Amino acid sequence: MPTELPPTRWEFPSPEVAGTGDLIGQGADLEPATILAAYRQGIFPMPVRRSGAMTWWSPAQRGILPLDGLAVSRSLRRSCRRYVIRINTVFDEVVAACADPGRPGGWISPEIIRAYERLHQLGWAHSVEAWTPEGQLAGGLYGLAIGGFFGGESMFHRQTDASKVALVGLVELLAAGGDAERRLLDLQWRTPHLASLGAVEVSRATYLELLDQSLKLPPPPAFGGPIDRDEGFRGV
Incomplete structure (x- = not known):
């Protein structure tokens, strides 16, 4: 916990x-x-x-992804079968990849990295990782979990669709905690890329209502500790 x-x-x-x-x-x-x-x-x-x-x-207009609104195309569904999803096995590596200064629009500073590494050590920040069967980290994302809320911070990929597969895995993990309609996956802003995956915008007032109800829920079981490589599960 x-x-x-x-x-x-x-x-x-x-x-x-x-x-x-x-x-x-x-x-x-x-x-x-x-x-x-x-x-x-x-x-x-x-x-x-x-x-x-x-x-x-x-x-003022917040990007969120309703857990029942994730858009999984046929090609993404095929990609899901190519990777294994794991949780919290290489959090620092995921954050470092997201913070790569060579990425366009990079914003993750050394101060942010240190802050979220501390939050991870305290059990609040988590990584969702997409691995190849050969044991290579292909992509992933990280964010902050409080009760039934997950605030997505950043994602990266090294192989095709790997970050999208990690997002599919995250949605499955959140939904597995029960009360899926009351859980909140926050994306900060809706980008065209996230919109293609089902992200929508809600007003700040609506977002704060959704946040309030999500914080009252218990966290998903998968965030109770790391799922190591031998226990990874495949996406849909």
Whole structure:
């Protein structure tokens, strides 16, 4: 089970103060308790690429993926059969791959990496990994889980469709926890790529309602500890 932490010394403003904008504020710190408090209010951190300043966001239109809305094409279904899904076996490697500075639009700073590695050690952050049968890490994603909420942070792939397969695996894992209609898979913003997989936009007010009900649920069993390579399972 995740390690409970004392309250953060920071107080975040209500997301409503952003109005029609997405930016909530700047500053604070990246202590685990601070990040958890932010997510529980519908806020997440993201550094400004040029200045390195830490900013906090709550999009007016939030990207989410309903667990019953995942779009799995025939080609993706075939790809799912080519990989094995594993949980938390190489969290640091997944984050490092997502933070590759050579990736277009990269935003994951060394400070973010350290923060989420600490959250992983405390049982709050998790990786979902797509492996080849030969034992190569082909792609994956990582994010933060609180109860029935999962906040997806970033994903990467080294082989065709591997990050999509990891997302399919994540949806299966979340749904396996029961009460699938009350669980929340947060994607921050809906991109064209995520939209092709079934992501939708909801208003901030709707998102906060969904967040509130998801936080009351227990976490999926798979996030209780690492699933090692011999226990991996194949996607659909």
